[in-house]
Amino acid sequence: MHATKPGRYLEPRPRDFTAAVFKCRSTPTGSLPLDADLYQTLERGVHASAMPSWYALTKQERVDLIAYIKGFSARFKEEKPQQALSIPAEPVASQESITRGKDIFRKMECSKCHGAEGAATGRRPPRSWTARIRDNWNPRTAGAAPDKTLDADER
Numbered sequence: 638m639h640a641t642k643p644g645r646y647l648e649p650r651p652r653d654f655t656a657a658v659f660k661c662r663s664t665p666t667g668s669l670p671l672d673a674d675l676y677q678t679l680e681r682g683v684h685a686s687a688m689p690s691w692y693a694l695t696k697q698e699r700v701d702l703i704a705y706i707k708g709f710s711a712r713f714k715e716e717k718p719q720q721a722l723s724i725p726a727e728p729v730a731s732q733e734s735i736t737r738g739k740d741i742f743r744k745m746e747c748s749k750c751h752g753a754e755g756a757a758t759g760r761r762p763p764r765s766w767t768a769r770i771r772d773n774w775n776p777r778t779a780g781a782a783p784d785k786t787l788d789a790d791e792r
C-alpha cells in the first residue's frame with residue numbers, strides 16, 4: 638500500500654496538533670485553549686466535520702488523551718492559556734442597534750446570499766468573492782466550497 642496522508646480528503650482537514658491553534662476555545666484569539674475546552678471537544682465532537690464525539694471513552698481516558706495531544710506542540714510547555722473570556726448578557730435590541738445591524742448587513746454583503754429582504758433570494762456570489770472568506774487553517778471555508786444545492790450553471 639502506498640502512503641496516503643491521513644485526512645487528506647477530509648474537509649475541513651483534521652486539526653494539526655503541532656501548531657496548537659484551536660477553534661473551540663473559551664480563551665481569546667491567539668491563546669492556547671484550556672484543558673476544559675479540549676475536554677469538551679472530545680466529549681461533543683465537532684459539528685459539520687468528520688470529528689466524532691468521544692463520549693464513549695471514560696473521563697480518565699479523555700483526560701489522558703488531552704495530556705498526550707498537548708505534547709505534540711512545544712507551545713503547551715512554553716505558554717499558559719489566557720483566562721476564559723466572560724460573556725456578558727445579550728444586549729437589549731433598540732432602534733439604534735437595529736440601524737447599526739442594517740449597516741453591517743450592507744457592509745458585509747449578507748444580502749448576496751440571504752437577499753436584501755432576507756428571503757434567501759440572493760444569488761450565490763462568484764467564487765472570487767467567497768474565496769476571500771478564509772480561516773486560520775484553510776483557504777476554503779464552508780462558504781467557499783462548491784454548493785451542491787445550486788444548479789451547475791450557478792456554481
Ligand code: HEC
Nearest residue numbers: 741742745746747748749750751761762767770779780781
Ligand atoms: C456566501 C453566502 C452567505 C453569506 C455571505 C452569508 N450567509 Fe448566512 N447563511 C448562508 C447559508 C448557506 C446558510 C444556511 C446554512 C445551513 O443551513 O447550514 C446561512 C444561514 C444563516 C443563518 C441561519 C443559521 C440557522 O441557525 O439556521 C443566519 C442567522 C445567517 N446565515 C446570518 C448571516 C449574516 C448576518 C450574514 C452577513 C454577515 C450572512 N449570514 C452571510 C449563506 C451565507
